[in-house]
Amino acid sequence: MTMTSLTRSGLSRRSLLAMLGAAPAAAALSGLLPAGSARAAGALNIYSWPDYFSQEDLDAWTKKSGITPNIATYNANEVMFAKLNSPAGSGYDIVIPSSGWIQQLAAKGLLQELDHSKVDLSALDPSLLNRDYDPGNKYSIPKDWGLLGVVYDPDVVGEIKTWQDFFDAGKKDGVSGKIRMTKSASETVGPALWIAGKDWNKATVEDIKGTADFLKDFAKHVRTFSGFDPAALASGEIVLAQANQSAARGALLQNPKLKWVVPGPKSEIWVDSYALAAKAPNLEEAYDFLNFFLSPEIQVKETEYLGYPAAIAGLKDKLSPDTKAKDMIFGGTDVNFENLTSYIVNPDTVDAYQDVQNQVQAAAGV
Amino acid sequence: MSFRLATIAQDGADGVRAAGPARRPRRRGRVSDHLFAAVPSLWLFIFFIAPLGFTVAYSFGHSSFGTVTLGFSLDNYATALSGFYAQSFLRTLQFAATGCALCLAVAYPTAYFIARQAGRARNLALILVLVPYFTSFLIRVMSWQILLARSGPIETVLRALHLTDAPLDIMDTQTAVFIGMVYAYLPIAIVPLVIVLQRIPQSLVEAARDLGASPWRTFWHVVLPLSRPGIATTVLLTGVPMLGELVIPSLLGGERGVLIGQAISSQYLNSQNYSLGSAMAVLVLLAVAIIVALLARLTRGFAEAA
Amino acid sequence: MSAPGVASAGQRAGRAALAVWYVLVLLFLFMPIATSIAYAFNEGSLNRQTAAFTGWTVRWFAAAWANVTLRNAVVTSLTVSFWAALISVVIGSALGFALVRHPSRRVRLFLTGLTYVLLIVPETVVGVSLLLFYAVTGLPLGMATLVAGITPLAISVTALIVRAGVVTLDRRIEEAAADLGANRRQTLWFVVLPHLLPAVLAGALMSYVFAFDNLVISSFLTTPQINTLPVYLYGSLQYGPSPAVYAAAASVLVLTILLVGLAGLFYRLALRRGARSPA
Numbered sequence: 001m002t003m004t005s006l007t008r009s010g011l012s013r014r015s016l017l018a019m020l021g022a023a024p025a026a027a028a029l030s031g032l033l034p035a036g037s038a039r040a041a042g043a044l045n046i047y048s049w050p051d052y053f054s055q056e057d058l059d060a061w062t063k064k065s066g067i068t069p070n071i072a073t074y075n076a077n078e079v080m081f082a083k084l085n086s087p088a089g090s091g092y093d094i095v096i097p098s099s100g101w102i103q104q105l106a107a108k109g110l111l112q113e114l115d116h117s118k119v120d121l122s123a124l125d126p127s128l129l130n131r132d133y134d135p136g137n138k139y140s141i142p143k144d145w146g147l148l149g150v151v152y153d154p155d156v157v158g159e160i161k162t163w164q165d166f167f168d169a170g171k172k173d174g175v176s177g178k179i180r181m182t183k184s185a186s187e188t189v190g191p192a193l194w195i196a197g198k199d200w201n202k203a204t205v206e207d208i209k210g211t212a213d214f215l216k217d218f219a220k221h222v223r224t225f226s227g228f229d230p231a232a233l234a235s236g237e238i239v240l241a242q243a244n245q246s247a248a249r250g251a252l253l254q255n256p257k258l259k260w261v262v263p264g265p266k267s268e269i270w271v272d273s274y275a276l277a278a279k280a281p282n283l284e285e286a287y288d289f290l291n292f293f294l295s296p297e298i299q300v301k302e303t304e305y306l307g308y309p310a311a312i313a314g315l316k317d318k319l320s321p322d323t324k325a326k327d328m329i330f331g332g333t334d335v336n337f338e339n340l341t342s343y344i345v346n347p348d349t350v351d352a353y354q355d356v357q358n359q360v361q362a363a364a365g366v
Numbered sequence: 367m368s369f370r371l372a373t374i375a376q377d378g379a380d381g382v383r384a385a386g387p388a389r390r391p392r393r394r395g396r397v398s399d400h401l402f403a404a405v406p407s408l409w410l411f412i413f414f415i416a417p418l419g420f421t422v423a424y425s426f427g428h429s430s431f432g433t434v435t436l437g438f439s440l441d442n443y444a445t446a447l448s449g450f451y452a453q454s455f456l457r458t459l460q461f462a463a464t465g466c467a468l469c470l471a472v473a474y475p476t477a478y479f480i481a482r483q484a485g486r487a488r489n490l491a492l493i494l495v496l497v498p499y500f501t502s503f504l505i506r507v508m509s510w511q512i513l514l515a516r517s518g519p520i521e522t523v524l525r526a527l528h529l530t531d532a533p534l535d536i537m538d539t540q541t542a543v544f545i546g547m548v549y550a551y552l553p554i555a556i557v558p559l560v561i562v563l564q565r566i567p568q569s570l571v572e573a574a575r576d577l578g579a580s581p582w583r584t585f586w587h588v589v590l591p592l593s594r595p596g597i598a599t600t601v602l603l604t605g606v607p608m609l610g611e612l613v614i615p616s617l618l619g620g621e622r623g624v625l626i627g628q629a630i631s632s633q634y635l636n637s638q639n640y641s642l643g644s645a646m647a648v649l650v651l652l653a654v655a656i657i658v659a660l661l662a663r664l665t666r667g668f669a670e671a672a
Numbered sequence: 673m674s675a676p677g678v679a680s681a682g683q684r685a686g687r688a689a690l691a692v693w694y695v696l697v698l699l700f701l702f703m704p705i706a707t708s709i710a711y712a713f714n715e716g717s718l719n720r721q722t723a724a725f726t727g728w729t730v731r732w733f734a735a736a737w738a739n740v741t742l743r744n745a746v747v748t749s750l751t752v753s754f755w756a757a758l759i760s761v762v763i764g765s766a767l768g769f770a771l772v773r774h775p776s777r778r779v780r781l782f783l784t785g786l787t788y789v790l791l792i793v794p795e796t797v798v799g800v801s802l803l804l805f806y807a808v809t810g811l812p813l814g815m816a817t818l819v820a821g822i823t824p825l826a827i828s829v830t831a832l833i834v835r836a837g838v839v840t841l842d843r844r845i846e847e848a849a850a851d852l853g854a855n856r857r858q859t860l861w862f863v864v865l866p867h868l869l870p871a872v873l874a875g876a877l878m879s880y881v882f883a884f885d886n887l888v889i890s891s892f893l894t895t896p897q898i899n900t901l902p903v904y905l906y907g908s909l910q911y912g913p914s915p916a917v918y919a920a921a922a923s924v925l926v927l928t929i930l931l932v933g934l935a936g937l938f939y940r941l942a943l944r945r946g947a948r949s950p951a
Binding site for chain 2: 680682683686687690691693694697698700701702703704705707708711721723724725763764766767769770773774775779782783786788789790792793794795796797798800801802804805808820821823824827831856857860881884885887888901902905906909913917918921924925928
């Protein structure tokens with residue numbers, strides 16, 4: 001935009017100056033406000049998904065420790081990885097990668113091993129510990145977990161039990177053009193691999209590229225790859241959507257006739273985990289924060305705020321009885337955890353996954 | 367994002383005038399002259415040219431998951447020019463051309479109205495169009511998500527007026543994307559047009575009318591040809607940034623279709639393939655430079671420097 | 673055929689159509705802004721913004737204030753924009769002056785080329801390049817590196833605006849000042865700068881707006897302490913933003929309008945006083 005063109009077009013110098021005066025004034029004022037209280041004695045820098053802690057619990061920790069944590073946010077593991085793998089990644093203490101990224105972050109030397117004498121994991125659910133993506137929890141502590149499932153309107157879509165049902169239903173009139181899929185390459189390609197009886201962590205580049213034609217053909221039925229919007233399902237704009245159980249719960253609460261399923265033969269469980277950055281400058285504070293947030297009381301509060309189940313053992317019984325749609329926080333009552341698998345990023349196949357995703361999204365365009 | 371190009375526009379619109387004032391260069395520069403040239407050059411070299419050099423160097427290297435080995439290979443360029451990405455680029459050109467045309471179509475009558483106002487009214491009319499620039503761009507785009515959604519405000523109003531009973535079906539379509547694009551770039555498209563249109567002497571228009579030309583013929587044969595530099599400038603100002611646009615399609619278009627801006631950031635972020643991303647970026651840079659040079663020639667934007 | 677100044681029915685219809693069009697365009701431009709303010713008061717559902725208006729509340733303003741991350745992002749954005757505008761206006765004005773007045777034509781051509789290249793480089797490229805550059809040079813990232821990264825584009829915008837001002841500047845005024853015994857520094861400060869002030873301030877404002885809205889470059893250069901509002905907003909879109917971010921945006925908007933009004937008032941007062949005092 002051109003301000004001089006304004007003056008030229010005859011705008012008086014005075015009114016222009018009046019408008020201009022505001023900018024420096026606003027900024028100068030902002031300089032007077034406290035710019036983050038991080039430069040106090042103690043500090044803690046967290047790199048997290050947006051809005052991933054309840055403010056109330058953060059305030060409680062601040063009260064206890066005297067430290068207001070700086071929380072920077074990312075919207076994808078890929079972004080977090082790229083950032084940590086660059087000079088912009090130094091200075092973070094706690095990061096919250098999803099399960100699949102922990103190996104690669106560790107392999108790049110971006111995480112440090114946990115000192116298990118400083119943090120107590122004994123109260124956590126044993127089934128979330130010592131998993132294949134991080135044997136012995138060398139680098140990570142589970143924060144909360146989620147499932148890849150499908151939320152749908154049974155009146156329009158019919159019954160869905162498997163991923164094959166998902167792809168078949170999507171082609172129907174009334175469903176086609178009202179589908180939401182994820183932007184995550186593994187969660188797009190994964191279902192196609194599972195239908196073919198393949199393991200997404202062992203699939204070769206050929207296996208992955210082999211799904212492209214099938215998925216591209218399906219892409220024309222897809223409405224959006226953007227973030228999951230519960231309101232769109234409530235209003236009928238979307239009738240069939242890939243989602244995690246917490247997002248689905250939001251939609252079910254708005255529109256009770258919707259159904260949620262974790263399709264067979266296989267689906268995903270991801271575990272977002274606390275990890276410590278290799279060069280974390282504030283280790284003491286980081287451990288103190290972790291211990292505080294791993295305490296049963298806070299785990300319960302966080303679960304109720306976020307809608308994702310925290311990692312504490314016996315969590316369901318600890319939640320307040322009037323929690324809405326409580327079972328949905330855990331993905332419903334009939335999930336077979338034997339059939340769930342966690343994606344692990346592999347540098348040899350990551351390009352292939354993303355390539356298919358790009359092609360699918362391109363094919364969905366007009 | 368878009369307004370940085372606005373200034374090119376202005377040059378275009380005023381190219382002739384810029385050549386006007388007599389220039390009497392002295393042989394010896396004063397200290398201040400050298401300082402004024404050296405300080406910006408140094409700053410821009412450190413924070414712009416040098417970093418750009420890294421991108422060019424990386425584009426010839428080899429990248430594996432976030433680590434780059436320097437070398438000289440054209441493999442990345444071959445990949446960047448092959449099937450899928452070349453298609454994305456063509457699609458992006460088409461996308462920018464459409465967005466640009468729509469913007470021009472909405473902007474021209476608006477600018478014509480503003481240019482025909484007198485004095486204070488004209489300033490006010492122009493300022494009103496520019497005010498939206500002073501609120502956060504992302505919030506405005508997010509508001510479109512609300513406006514266009516089912517059971518959102520627009521649907522509610524349409525239903526209340528009994529204009530439609532069907533649910534609004536616009537979000538995550540091309541229509542929504544182009545509404546967003548026109549919205550974001552409209553003020554910047556209007557400004558150069560106003561500048562040019564207001565300089566067309568009213569006497570010319572009246573002369574044409576006196577000679578018996580209908581308003582339409584007057585517009586077609588007098589006003590439109592005279593406003594050509596402004597049109598070219600608007601095309602430049604809106605078209606070039608649209609080539610790199612990625613926020614609006616992803617927020618309003620459901621991320622369907624892959625534009626080159628999205629493809630580049632997906633190479634950098636999702637595939638951690640910095641070399642391929644760099645090669646694609648260098649190619650886009652070259653393409654944009656060519657387009658800008660052509661348009662600048664058209665608008666005589668560089669007249670003053672030559 | 674009509675006499676000059678007398679509008680035919682067709683012309684009147686044409687004018688009316690243009691006026692209607694203009695009003696529609698204004699409606700189009702202001703609708704999202706009105707929406708963003710109204711929805712700062714929307715109840716929403718499960719802490720998320722909804723398209724359907726679910727009820728009035730003012731609690732999001734309190735929530736926005738209590739959200740330290742969001743509040744810091746706003747303050748960081750304001751601070752970054754201030755410094756970016758300040759640096760850009762100083763360097764950009766110098767560049768704009770040199771673009772017209774440097775004695776060597778070759779230098780002028782070089783500077784012009786540099787200024788245009790700045791404008792056409794896609795922002796993703798700028799962001800990644802800077803990140804690579806900071807990685808290799810080992811510069812620690814922070815407020816300064818983010819500001820420095822945003823400035824090049826803002827500098828070129830400022831330079832082109834100021835150049836347009838310099839082009840119309842009459843050299844004879846400077847010569848007269850020199851004849852009256854002013855040295856070069858005095859001439860620039862007391863004669864040239866006041867003439868260029870509108871252009872310089874316009875450059876500052878545009879740099880400020882550009883820095884405040886910048887998403888792409890910033891998203892590469894933010895650090896734990898330095899997180900800007902657009903980066904926060906964009907991140908929050910993945911799972912639906914909280915109405916609190918609308919409340920924050922509405923507050924910033926109101927603050928800006930208040931400051932613009934105040935600045936305008938002071939300027940008018942200063943101008944009136946200036947007019948009364950003997951020159």
